[in-house]
């Protein structure tokens with residue numbers, strides 16, 4: 687990317703106390719992009735975010751920022767006052783002159799779809815409403831770098847879908863870089879311009895989400911990204927496949943046995959053992975029985 691980065695982390699090691707959680711992290715954030723961080727529990731996503739925010743000292747390396755950073759941490763943590771007063775306090779602390787604050791606050795609340803909640807006491811909000819206000823408060827600051835830690839945690843599925851839809855348009859802003867820790871891969875596909883995967887204490891993958899999904903750099907990254915099937919190849923190596931890359935097909939070249947059926951909303955997820963591996967495949971209800979012999983075909987995947 688040609689523009690000057692608004693945040694540059696070089697050779698960064700992050701951790702708590704003297705314990706290193708993740709190291710050798712180098713990344714750049716540019717204005718206008720939304721970068722998502724994925725990784726399993728305990729991978730160090732929140733620790734990295736807190737370090738980029740300046741809330742924790744780097745254990746090695748450095749973070750350079752060209753502008754101001756605002757972070758919205760995991761818990762909404764709204765003060766016991768009205769929604770409007772919560773935003774006003776943040777804007778005041780940020781140094782926004784008093785006459786400018788009401789319009790800035792209302793604009794951010796409206797952009798997050800909660801303008802009508804401005805006068806509500808913060809403690810009367812539902813979890814989903816509090817999340818929106820929490821995001822609005824960070825957006826209202828108009829930082830150069832916006833760091834968000836799991837902004838959709840604990841929000842139920844329909845509310846989450848609506849929040850994601852609103853956030854996708856509000857969070858991407860040409861004037862700032864947005865860096866967001868996510869738990870759910872689906873959120874990353876919906877939101878991110880760029881994806882970072884933290885795994886086993888290092889930055890294990892980085893790139894455009896589609897590219898990372900199509901060509902995960904290691905088997906560990908592939909497994910983390912949902913390549914649940916692995917089949918030995920004749921020529922050597924192991925082909926890793928996602929359930930969507932497997933089809934039950936009476937004329938398919940591979941023979942397997944259904945080892946387990948996991949009922950899902952729109953069908954069944956079948957775990958099929960093959961000579962040389964195992965895969966998962968989705969099938970409309972009722973699908974094959976446990977113990978049934980099936981034939982299947984693999985469409986794609988990646989070989990390690």
Ligand SMILES: Nc1ncnc2c1ncn2[C@@H]1O[C@H](COP(=O)(O)OP(=O)(O)OP(=O)(O)O)[C@@H](O)[C@H]1O
Pocket residue numbers: 702707725726727728729730731732733734869
């Ligand atoms: N306040 C703390 N004091 C000491 N250790 C901590 C603290 N917070 C987190 N840790 C430890 O640091 C490691 C990384 O935790 P972190 O919260 O950064 O991971 P994460 O990837 O954000 O995980 P999750 O997906 O579960 O939120 C973990 O081993 C965790 O137990």
